[in-house]
Amino acid sequence: MSPDVSQEATTTMPFHRLGLVGTGAMGRGIAQLAAQAGLEVVLHDAREGAVQEAREFIEGLWQRGVDKHRLSESRAEELRASLKEAERLEALADCDVVVEAIVEKLEAKQELFTRLEAILSDDAVLGTNTSSLSVTSIAAACRLPQRVIGLHFFNPVPLMKIVEVIPGLRTAPEVVDRVDALGQAMGHFTARTTDTPGFLVNHAGRAYGTEALKILGEGVTDHATIDRLLVDQGGFRMGPFSLLDLTGLDVSHAVMESIYHQYYEEPRFRPSPITRQRLNAGLLGRKSGEGFYRYVDGQAQIPDEPAAPKVAPTPVWISGEDPHACHALATVVEAAGWRLEAGELPSDQALCLLTPYGEDTTDCALRQRLDPARCVAIDMLAGLDRRRSLMTAPVTRVDYRDAAWALLGQDGTPVSSINDSNGFVLQRVVACIVNVGADIAQQGVADPETLDRAVELGLGYPRGPLAMGDHYGSRRILTILDNLFTASRDPRYRPSPWLRRRAALGLPLTTTELN
Structure with missing residues (x-):
């Protein structure tokens, strides 16, 4: 699918000149959207030739838009003219907002922002595209931490129509409003969230893979059957093991461990030893040719399902x-x-x-x-x-x-046969997704509407966690969790207060507090 390169800004633009530091896949996508929203975009990258490669890539997209008659030649020329190159950071001095998309290391981001503060005016905004680091920690190294904010896009940026807007503890409210407007002007849903581990989308996504791995680790069934059940029964776009293979265990396992430790070993986010062992073996997924599935010419080799037995009718x-x-x-x-x-x-x-x-x-x-x-x-x-x-x-x-x-x-x-398990496959995974979502709402990480919409856009779930709970029935989800907890004594299954209260009162899980 090609991005809509003819997109025009639909929201009043709060900035005029955007600096972009780091022109890899994420940086290129951000630059493309910013230009299409009417901003002048100044690109900088420490690697020689990287900016030129990014410009050629972005301009190639616009040219394809012209070739397909989705973009006029004059508009494409305007867009090309809006991209500028900054050989040195000092060339970003006139930018009123700078977004970094560099290596995911706290010290590197802190050092960059410290350098930028010496160049930019005091009212310029500093945005970080971090996916896992604390915005508050990044801002702590700055002279003016109130102007630092998280602006977390998802890859591929033009197609993933969501951006998380993450204020640090000292971010000024007017900065949050301006950056929220920027994200909307770039054509994305802006999910305001708090500066907590995993922010919103990665936090909400913890249950899908980790519970599937726990089911696999218990010998309930094989990974291909788990994938089939969650796609066919649950309506998920991709099974958890296909998703792990697509993302790569070098990325996925690191995120699992990071969020688990950042939450001080919260049992709901406990990783599985299965992924650590497979990571050590180099079974990363598609990128290594083998993960949970083996890949030939990029295609997963999925085992055939056993045929249904033929038996005589019985009472x-x-x-x-x-x-x-x-x-x-x-x-x-x-x-x-x-x-x-x-x-x-x-x-x-x-x-x-x-x-x-x-x-x-x-x-x-x-x-x-x-x-x-x-x-x-x-x-x-x-x-x-x-x-x-x-x-x-x-x-x-x-x-x-x-x-x-x-x-x-x-x-x-089609029928899948599995070994004994409290909660089957779908019940366990869905209940855990709903429970983590309910806890996110309980903690005030995001409001219920934002949570559900962000998960639909960012993770591709058929419904957001709270809407999923309402769809299947919050009391039924609570029953599943209570029975799982009683049988296992594992605190990962303890029900969220948000879920328990609303189920008891017969309220939708999307119901916010009245006072």
Whole structure:
């Protein structure tokens, strides 16, 4: 997809001349958007030839816009003229805002801003595109920390229509407002967030990969099945292991460890030893030709799914604990032409279908005084429309598992079979995403509307964390977490106060405090 190079500013521009230090992939994208928003952009890079490479890249995009009749030649000429080169930092003296996109090291950014303060006027704004460093810490080295602010774009900048606006503890309110207006004028959604580890998007994204890794580490199922379940059942654009391979473990694992330690070993963000070991082995992902998947000519080699077994129909009994789930499963049984038992207890031959939330098959079967050898649990969180997930106890007989598999796949819907786990795959991952999002709202990192929109744009989730909780039902999410916590005693599953209160009151998770 090509960026819309014909974009015009739609918000009043609070700045006139933007300096850009660092012209790599992020810097180029920022420069392109700033020019298209009507700013004069002055580019500087310590590496010789880097600015010229950036200009050629950006101007090439604009020329393609002309070739495709999305941009006039006169407009392209105006844009090209707005890009200036600064061989030395001193040439940025007339800029009223300077954004750095240099190496992600605190000392390097502090040194750059100290040098810029000696060059710029006192009312010029200093913006950092840091993705993980504290804005407050960067500003601490400055004479005027009130003019330092985080302006975190996402790669590729022109296509990822979001920028995090992150004031440090001493950033002046008027600077926040001006930079927010700058981001909007550049055509992006501006997500105001606090200066906390991971800011907003990386903070909210902690649950997806880490919980998937924990499921893998517990031997519940393989990575390809986890990816299939979360894409097909959950509607996520990409499975967590495909995403880790795309990003690269050299990047992803470092972020996992950084946020975990910055939050003083908060269990919700605990990394997995799996990624550390694979990182040490050089299995980085696409960039190394092998990660969780192996890549041939850039294409992931995804293992084939096992075919659904063919078995003779058997009587089926469905637990009535969840009436809606019971009805949906009964419809599948009747459509397949299998005999459905209607009694309160199953016969001695019946396949028993259970519909737990946050429980494993073992506990659910024993609690209902059923024979675990004939019990199979079905994940009903997302319904039965796309992919279906069945889960067996350690003692479930193979013939009963195969019967459940054949039944669920009778109409051609794909089926995944997993080992016993409190909460299946989708339930665990979704509950953790919602819980982390609820804690972000509880901490005031961002308001609920900003949180959900930022996650949709920055992470590509089908819904933001709070909207996701409302979609699946906050009480059901709370049940999953409570059962996970009870079974594991792992504090990573302790429910957020934001979630618990709103579930108890029957309020949407997006409901803010009234006072």
